[in-house]
Amino acid sequence: MRDLKVTPIKNGTVIDHIPTGMALKVLRVLGITGDVNSTVSVLMHVPSKQRGWKDIVKVEDRELNPKELSKIALIAPDATINIIRNYNVAEKHTVALPDRAVGILRCANPNCITNSREPVESVFLVRSKEPLRVRCQYCDRELEDVAGHIL
Numbered sequence: 001m002r003d004l005k006v007t008p009i010k011n012g013t014v015i016d017h018i019p020t021g022m023a024l025k026v027l028r029v030l031g032i033t034g035d036v037n038s039t040v041s042v043l044m045h046v047p048s049k050q051r052g053w054k055d056i057v058k059v060e061d062r063e064l065n066p067k068e069l070s071k072i073a074l075i076a077p078d079a080t081i082n083i084i085r086n087y088n089v090a091e092k093h094t095v096a097l098p099d100r101a102v103g104i105l106r107c108a109n110p111n112c113i114t115n116s117r118e119p120v121e122s123v124f125l126v127r128s129k130e131p132l133r134v135r136c137q138y139c140d141r142e143l144e145d146v147a148g149h150i151l
C-alpha cells in the first residue's frame with residue numbers, strides 16, 4: 001500500500017510541525033480557500049516524534065514569501081518549511097517570530113489609527129512568544145485572538 005504521508009511533490013513548499021488542529025488556519029493565512037491552481041494536500045493529526053501529533057500542509061508549485069512565513073510563525077511557531085525543487089529539499093527553514101510584526105495583523109481597537117483611512121501599516125510588538133502576547137505599537141492595546149486577526 002502506498003504511504004500517502006511520504007508522497008513526494010515535484011516543486012513547492014511543505015510546511016511541517018504545525019500544531020495539530022491548526023492546518024486549516026495555515027491555509028487561510030496563505031489565502032488558500034478553494035480558488036487556487038495548485039494542488040494543496042493537508043495531513044491532519046499525524047504522529048510526531050517531538051510533540052505527539054502534528055499537521056502538515058503541502059502546497060505544490062508555490063514558494064512562500066517572508067511575510068507569509070511570519071504569518072505562519074504566529075500560529076505555528078515551531079513549523080518547519082521545506083522548499084522542494086525537482087523532488088529534492090532545496091531549502092529548509094524554521095519559521096521565526098519577529099520582534100515586530102509589521103503589516104500582518106489587524107488591530108482589534110476600532111479607533112486605532114491603523115484602522116482609520118490613513119495608510120498606516122500595523123505594527124505589533126511581540127512581548128512574549130510563549131505564550132504569544134503582542135501589543136499594538138500605536139494604541140498599546142494587547143491583541144487577544146492573534147490567529148483571528150491575521151491579515
Ligand SMILES: [Zn+2]
Nearest residue numbers: 107112136139
Ligand atoms: Zn492599535
